[in-house]
Amino acid sequence: MVTESEVRKALGQVQDPEHGQSIIALGMVRDLEIQGGKVTFTLALTNLACPFKDRMVNGAREAIQSLEGVKSIDIYLAEMTAKEKAALTREDAPKSVAEKLNDVKHVIAIMSGKGGVGKSLVTGLLATSMRRMGHKVGILDADITGPSIPKMFFKDGARPEASPMALLPPKTRTGISIMSINLLLESEDQAVIWRGPLISNTIKQFWTEVLWGDLDYLLVDLPPGTSDASLTVLQSLPMSGVVLVTSPQNLAGMVVRKAANMVRDIGIPILGLLENMSYFVCPDTGAHHEIFGKSNPEDMASELGMPFLGCLPIDPLITSLCDRGEVESYPGDLFEPFAGRIVELAPAASSPKMQKHSS
Numbered sequence: 252m253v254t255e256s257e258v259r260k261a262l263g264q265v266q267d268p269e270h271g272q273s274i275i276a277l278g279m280v281r282d283l284e285i286q287g288g289k290v291t292f293t294l295a296l297t298n299l300a301c302p303f304k305d306r307m308v309n310g311a312r313e314a315i316q317s318l319e320g321v322k323s324i325d326i327y328l329a330e331m332t333a334k335e336k337a338a339l340t341r342e343d344a345p346k347s348v349a350e351k352l353n354d355v356k357h358v359i360a361i362m363s364g365k366g367g368v369g370k371s372l373v374t375g376l377l378a379t380s381m382r383r384m385g386h387k388v389g390i391l392d393a394d395i396t397g398p399s400i401p402k403m404f405f406k407d408g409a410r411p412e413a414s415p416m417a418l419l420p421p422k423t424r425t426g427i428s429i430m431s432i433n434l435l436l437e438s439e440d441q442a443v444i445w446r447g448p449l450i451s452n453t454i455k456q457f458w459t460e461v462l463w464g465d466l467d468y469l470l471v472d473l474p475p476g477t478s479d480a481s482l483t484v485l486q487s488l489p490m491s492g493v494v495l496v497t498s499p500q501n502l503a504g505m506v507v508r509k510a511a512n513m514v515r516d517i518g519i520p521i522l523g524l525l526e527n528m529s530y531f532v533c534p535d536t537g538a539h540h541e542i543f544g545k546s547n548p549e550d551m552a553s554e555l556g557m558p559f560l561g562c563l564p565i566d567p568l569i570t571s572l573c574d575r576g577e578v579e580s581y582p583g584d585l586f587e588p589f590a591g592r593i594v595e596l597a598p599a600a601s602s603p604k605m606q607k608h609s610s
């Protein structure tokens with residue numbers, strides 16, 4: 252018959268990736284009972300939303316089931332008390348534990364030269380579509396002074412949870428991880444009046460101190476233009492590529508060239524150009540109206556030497572769903588082709604160096 256010490260020894264091989272120690276050493280295994288080959292215990296996590304929960308549970312199962320005499324395994328999950336969590340935080344803990352643990356395969360920034368062309372909306376719809384395709388997705392809202400991502404996804408607000416080592420980003424209804432300054436403020440209307448360096452540091456911390464876990468795509472919603480904040484993102488995050496958003500206006504065309512030049516100067520691939528608000532489909536007649544005038548984004552993309560991803564219409568349903576925090580309910584058929592294209596282009600753009608991020 253299997254004994255308690257054999258089970259403890261086997262569980263001693265299972266690591267908590269967040270703390271880099273075994274679940275036995277960290278005191279996470281509680282109420283261990285063995286009755287006639289049936290093993291039962293509670294795994295006390297630092298946080299029930301821990302992104303490594305499944306990894307630890309599966310690891311524990313695998314470790315025990317090979318022991319002779321084990322017939323069944325029941326693992327219950329619990330959360331440590333605040334005191335227990337605090338005890339786990341060592342004085343000398345390295346600052347960027349999250350950075351070492353996160354495994355983010357592709358980081359894609361959504362950028363435009365001009366404000367209000369629909370970057371945040373494209374970020375939200377892209378994340379929604381990628382999630383529907385089955386990818387693990389996160390959004391880092393790098394617009395510190397004008398954050399608009401949380402409002403698009405969370406009807407009733409949300410808060411990141413703090414584990415002893417890092418911030419856990421809240422998840423949306425369909426499971427997209429989100430980090431934004433607005434999730435940390437007491438009220439969403441509170442203004443952030445910070446100078447460039449503080450803004451840049453906050454963006455860096457959203458990368459280094461947030462436990463994103465394993466992600467296929469982390470989308471970064473940039474503020475408008477080629478400001479400090481955009482530069483910080485492009486230079487300090489391991490970018491796979493940038494999606495440029497424009498709208499049908501000469502001015503937008505000129506500034507998109509500026510943005511493209513900046514991205515190229517830094518040496519980051521541009522995945523493609525997307526034109527938003529290109530036309531409106533009249534619900535009565537089905538006729539297409541080019542409200543902001545004619546444009547030629549395809550030519551602009553080829554002149555700039557980048558793929559053309561397509562045109563998005565003006566759709567009042569998008570605006571109302573965004574305002575209600577329900578962007579994930581937007582029907583997929585319109586945006587999924589763009590998302591599919593970006594998914595195809597991103598792996599090719601990522602160099603192996605950019606795919607690491609696990610320790």
Ligand SMILES: Nc1ncnc2c1ncn2[C@@H]1O[C@H](COP(=O)(O)OP(=O)(O)OP(=O)(O)O)[C@@H](O)[C@H]1O
Pocket residue numbers: 363365366367368369370371372373394397399473474475527528563564565566567569570573
């Ligand atoms: N195709 C569209 N159809 C309908 N409404 C849209 C569309 N694109 C954007 N909008 C709306 O236009 C407004 C501006 O869009 P959004 O906030 O995404 O732009 P932005 O480029 O991120 O702006 P900023 O530069 O201020 O960050 C939002 O209210 C959004 O819901």
Ligand SMILES: [Mg+2]
Pocket residue numbers: 370371372394399472473474
């Ligand atoms: Mg925006």
